[in-house]
Amino acid sequence: xxxxxxxxxxxxxxxxxxxxxxxxxxxxxxxxxxxxxxxxxxxxxxxxxxxxxxxxxxxxxxxxxxxxxxxxxxxxxxxxxxxxxxxxxxxxxxxxxxxxxxxxxxxxxxxxxxxxxxxxxxxxxxxxxxxxxxxxxxxxxxxxxxxxxxxxxxxxxxxxxxxxxxxxxxxxxxxxxxxxxxxxxxxxxxxxxxxxxxxxxxxxxxxxxxxxxxxxxxxxxxxxxxxxxxxxxxxxxxxxxxxxxxxxxxxxxxxxxxxxxxxxxxxxxxxxxxxxxxxxxxxxxxxxxxxxxxxxxxxxxxxxxxxxxxxxxxxxxxxxxxxxxxxxxxxxxxxxxxxxxxxxxxxxxxxxxxxxxxxxxxxxxxxxxxxxxxxxxxxxxxxxxxxxxxxxxxxxxxxxxxxxxxxxxxxxxxxxxxxxx
Amino acid sequence: xxxxxxxxxxxxxxxxxxxxxxxxxxxxxxxxxxxxxxxxxxxxxxxxxxxxxxxxxxxxxxxxxxxxxxxxxxxxxxxxxxxxxxxxxxxxxxxxxxxxxxxxxxxxxxxxxxxxxxxxxxxxxxxxxxxxxxxxxxxxxxxxxxxxxxxxxxxxxxxxxxxxxxxxxxxxxxxxxxxxxxxxxxxxxxxxxxxxxxxxxxxxxxxxxxxxxxxxxxxxxxxxxxxxxxxxxxxxxxxxxxxxxxxxxxxxxxxxxxxxxxxxxxxxxxxxxxxxxxxxxxxxxxxxxxxxxxxxxxxxxxxxxxxxxxxxxxxxxxxxxxxxxxxxxxxxxxxxxxxxxxxxxxxxxxxxxxxxxxxxxxxxxxxxxxxxxxxxxxxxxxxxxxxxxxxxxxxxxxxxxxxxxxxxxxxxxxxxxxxxx
Numbered sequence: 124x125x126x127x128x129x130x131x132x133x134x135x136x137x138x139x140x141x142x143x144x145x146x147x148x149x150x151x152x153x154x155x156x157x158x159x160x161x162x163x164x165x166x167x168x169x170x171x172x173x174x175x176x177x178x179x180x181x182x183x184x185x186x187x188x189x190x191x192x193x194x195x196x197x198x199x200x201x202x203x204x205x206x207x208x209x210x211x212x213x214x215x216x217x218x219x220x221x222x223x224x225x226x227x228x229x230x231x232x233x234x235x236x237x238x239x240x241x242x243x244x245x246x247x248x249x250x251x252x253x254x255x256x257x258x259x260x261x262x263x264x265x266x267x268x269x270x271x272x273x274x275x276x277x278x279x280x281x282x283x284x285x286x287x288x289x290x291x292x293x294x295x296x297x298x299x300x301x302x303x304x305x306x307x308x309x310x311x312x313x314x315x316x317x318x319x320x321x322x323x324x325x326x327x328x329x330x331x332x333x334x335x336x337x338x339x340x341x342x343x344x345x346x347x348x349x350x351x352x353x354x355x356x357x358x359x360x361x362x363x364x365x366x367x368x369x370x371x372x373x374x375x376x377x378x379x380x381x382x383x384x385x386x387x388x389x390x391x392x393x394x395x396x397x398x399x400x401x402x403x404x405x406x407x408x409x410x411x412x413x414x415x416x417x418x419x420x421x422x423x424x425x426x427x428x429x430x431x432x433x434x435x436x437x438x439x440x441x442x443x444x445x446x447x448x449x450x451x452x453x454x455x456x457x458x459x460x461x462x463x464x465x466x467x468x469x470x471x472x473x474x475x476x477x478x479x480x481x482x483x484x485x486x487x488x489x490x491x492x493x494x495x496x497x498x499x500x501x502x503x504x505x506x507x508x509x510x511x512x513x514x515x516x517x518x519x520x521x522x523x524x525x526x527x528x529x530x531x532x533x534x535x536x537x538x539x540x541x542x543x544x
Numbered sequence: 545x546x547x548x549x550x551x552x553x554x555x556x557x558x559x560x561x562x563x564x565x566x567x568x569x570x571x572x573x574x575x576x577x578x579x580x581x582x583x584x585x586x587x588x589x590x591x592x593x594x595x596x597x598x599x600x601x602x603x604x605x606x607x608x609x610x611x612x613x614x615x616x617x618x619x620x621x622x623x624x625x626x627x628x629x630x631x632x633x634x635x636x637x638x639x640x641x642x643x644x645x646x647x648x649x650x651x652x653x654x655x656x657x658x659x660x661x662x663x664x665x666x667x668x669x670x671x672x673x674x675x676x677x678x679x680x681x682x683x684x685x686x687x688x689x690x691x692x693x694x695x696x697x698x699x700x701x702x703x704x705x706x707x708x709x710x711x712x713x714x715x716x717x718x719x720x721x722x723x724x725x726x727x728x729x730x731x732x733x734x735x736x737x738x739x740x741x742x743x744x745x746x747x748x749x750x751x752x753x754x755x756x757x758x759x760x761x762x763x764x765x766x767x768x769x770x771x772x773x774x775x776x777x778x779x780x781x782x783x784x785x786x787x788x789x790x791x792x793x794x795x796x797x798x799x800x801x802x803x804x805x806x807x808x809x810x811x812x813x814x815x816x817x818x819x820x821x822x823x824x825x826x827x828x829x830x831x832x833x834x835x836x837x838x839x840x841x842x843x844x845x846x847x848x849x850x851x852x853x854x855x856x857x858x859x860x861x862x863x864x865x866x867x868x869x870x871x872x873x874x875x876x877x878x879x880x881x882x883x884x885x886x887x888x889x890x891x892x893x894x895x896x897x898x899x900x901x902x903x904x905x906x907x908x909x910x911x912x913x914x915x916x917x918x919x920x921x922x923x924x925x926x927x928x929x930x931x932x933x934x935x936x937x938x939x940x941x942x943x944x945x946x947x948x949x950x951x952x953x954x955x956x957x958x959x960x961x962x963x964x965x
Contacts, residue, residue: 147909229926370962488664492956492957496960501956519941522955523955533943537912541785
C-alpha cells in the first residue's frame with residue numbers, strides 16, 4: 124500500500140524535476156501568457172469552483188470544523204477576484220530569472236558571470252485556504268520553478284478544481300504540463316514521502332500553523348524555508364516621542380491582530396513607564412485588547428484590568444487582541460529581551476536618540492528591525508518586492524519577505540578560450 | 545548518561561548563541577587582531593602541536609587506519625605554515641559583514657536598507673584533517689559567526705591543542721571567549737544532539753565523505769549546506785577544437801584526480817568520436833588513467849585497455865585516475881546526460897559554436913558551467929572570492945564556492961518618522 128503511494132509521489136517528483144529542466148528555458152512572454160490563461164480560466168469557471176468548494180464546505184460542516192476554519196476554506200466571489208488580480212499583478216512584475224548579478228574578468232582571461240536562475244522544484248505545504256494554490260503556483264511559474272502543491276485535506280475538491288484549470292492553461296501553452304502539480308491524495312503519508320525526495324525536490328516551503336511547520340522541519344530531508352511565527356516586539360525607549368509611540372503601539376496591535384507582523388510584546392523603559400503605560404493602556408483596553416503585565420507594569424496599571432505575565436507569555440504569538448507588557452531598566456535589557464523572546468521576525472524601537480536607535484538596529488537579531496515605525500510594514504508589497512510567498516523567519520537563503528527573486532538561486536557561467544591547470 | 549551529554553552540548557550551543565549576539569558588534573580591527581594572535585599562537589606552539597598530533601598518529605596506527613587516513617591526520621611543518629598563512633590571508637580580505645546591499649525610499653517615506661550580517665551560529669562537522677579546525681574557525685570569526693566545531697575522533701588531541709591556542713587568543717581579545725568552541729568529546733551521540741539544537745544553531749556545514757554528509761542531511765533539524773560529491777562532466781561537441789579538448793580533458797582528469805572539481809565523465813559527440821577518442825585515450829593511458837567506456841566508445845577504443853561502463857559508473861565520483869567515457873549523438877543528449885548523472889557541481893562544453901555553447905550554459909543545471917575551459921577552476925580563489933569554506937552542491941543560500949560573503953545572511957533596517965497602518 125504505502126509502497127505504491129511512495130511510487131506515486133516519486134513519479135510526481137520526477138515529472139516535476141523534468142519540467143523544471145525545460146522551464147529554465149521558457150521566455151518571460153511564455154510564462155506571462157500561461158499566467159494570463161490561468162487567470163482567464165478561473166474567471167470562466169467560477170461556477171465549477173463554487174460547486175467544488177461547496178463539497179469541501181459541506182464536508183467541513185459534517186466534520187464539525189470551527190467557524191474560523193470554514194471561513195478560511197470558503198471561496199467567495201471576492202476571493203476568486205483576488206486570485207485573478209494576483210495573477211495579473213505577477214504578469215506585471217519583472218522576470219527574476221536570467222538577470223546577470225555580477226561579471227568579472229579574471230587574470231587568466233576567464234570571464235565569470237553570476238546569473239540568477241530558478242531554484243528548480245519547490246514543494247509548497249499548506250493548510251485550508253484554497254487561494255494559496257493559485258498564489259503559490261503563480262509565483263513559482265513566474266520565477267521558472269516547477270511546483271508540487273500539497274494543500275490541506277479539507278480543501279481537496281477546491282484545490283483539484285483549481286489545478287485542473289491550471290493544467291488546461293499549461294496544456295495550451297509551450298510550458299511543460301508538469302510545471303504545476305497537486306498531490307491528489309489526502310493521505311497523510313504522502314507528505315512524509317515527499318519530504319524524503321531530495322533527489323528531485325530542491326526546496327520545501329511550509330505555510331501554516333506552528334504544528335505543520337515543525338513537523339515539516341523535523342521530518343524533511345529536503346531543505347526547508349520556514350515561515351514561522353511572528354513574535355514581534357515594540358520597544359519604547361526613554362527618549363521616545365510618546366505620542367508617536369502610542370499611535371504605533373495601538374495600531375500595530377489592534378489594526379489586524381491575527382497577522383504575523385502585529386506586535387505581541389510592548390517593552391517600555393522604566394523611566395517613562397509611569398507616564399506612558401496608563402495612556403497607551405487606556406486606548407488598548409478601549410479597543411478590547413487584553414493586557415498581560417509583568418510585575419512592574421502590573422503595579423503601574425492597577426487601575427486597568429491586567430493579568431500577570433508568565434515567562435511563556437512573552438514567547439507566544441497570540442494572533443489575537445492580547446498584548447504582553449514588559450518594563451526594562453535599560454536599552455541593553457530591552458535588546459536582550461527582544462533577542463530572547465522575539466522570533467526574529469520584526470521588532471521596532473521608538474526613540475529620538477540616534478545612538479540608541481543605531482544600537483538597537485545593529486544588535487537586534489531579526490529579519491526586519493525598525494526605528495520609529497510600525498512592524499506592520501514587513502510585507503513584500505510594502506518592501507517593494509511585489510507579491511510574496513511568505514515571510515521567512517529563517518536566515519539561510521531568504522530572510523523576511525520572500526518574493527520572486529528569493530524563489531531563485533544563481534549559477535556561475537564561465538567562458539574561456541582553452542584555460543586549464 | 546545521554547541526558548548529561550545532551551545538556552553539555554546544549555550548553556555549548558547556548559554559549560555560542562550568546563557569543564554570536566555580541567560578535568555582530570565586533571569591529572573589523574578586533575576580528576583581524578584576534579586572527580593575528582591565533583596565527584602567532586600557532587607559530588609559537590609548534591612543539592605542543594606536534595606532540596599532541598603524535599598522540600593522534602600513534603592511536604591511528606594502533607587502530608590500523610589506512611595510510612591515506614594517517615597522512616591526512618599528520619600535522620607537518622608545511623601544514624602548520626599553511627594554517628598560519630591562511631589566517632593572514634583572511635586578515636587581508638574585506639570584512640563581509642555590515643555592507644549595505646541595497647537602500648530604497650518607499651512612497652510612505654520609509655527608508656529600507658538591506659544589510660549583510662553574519663548568519664549567527666555555524667556548526668562545522670568534519671573528519672580527520674586537523675587544519676580544517678583553523679580554516680573554519682578563521683572563516684567564521686572573520687565573517688562574525690560563532691562556530692561550533694566537531695572534528696573527527698582520530699584528530700581529537702590535535703584539535704584540542706589547536707582550540708586551546710584559539711581560546712588563549714580570544715581571552716586576550718575583546719571578542720567573546722565562546723566565539724569558537726570545539727565539541728570536546730568523541731562520543732558519536734554528541735553529533736546527534738547538536739543536530740537537534742535548531743533553537744541556537746543556525747547552519748550546519750558538513751565537510752567530508754559522502755557517508756558523513758548523508759548522515760547529517762538526514763538527521764539534522766538545523767538547516768544544512770551540503771558540500772557533496774563532484775561528478776563533473778566534460779562534453780566535447782562536434783564543433784570542438786580537438787587540440788584544446790584534448791589538453792583540457794587530460795589535465796582536468798589527471799592534474800589532481802582526488803579533488804571534487806576534477807572530471808569523472810568525458811562525453812563525446814559521435815561524429816568526432818572516432819577521431820578524438822583514440823588521441824585523448826593515448827595520453828590518458830600514458831598517464832595511468834583507467835578508461836571505462838560505454839559500448840560505442842569501447843568499440844572505437846579496441847586498441848586500448850578499457851572496461852565496459854555500467855550505469856552506476858557515470859554517477860560515481862572516482863576521486864582517482866579513472867574516467868568514464870560516453871558517446872552521444874547530439875547536444876541535447878549530452879545535456880540530458882549531464883543533468884542526469886552529474887552532481888550539479890561543474891560541467892564544461894568544448895565547442896567553437898556559440899549557439900551550442902549558449903544552450904549548454906543555459907540548460908545544464910550545475911553550480912558552475914564552463915565553455916572552453918577546465919572544470920578545475922571551480923574554487924574560491926580562482927573565482928576571486930578569497931578563502932572558501934567549501935563548494936556547495938546545494939542550491940539554497942550558497943551554490944558553488946562558498947566564501948566569506950556566503951557565510952553571511954542579511955537583515956532589513958527600516959527607518960521611519962512615525963509611520964503606522
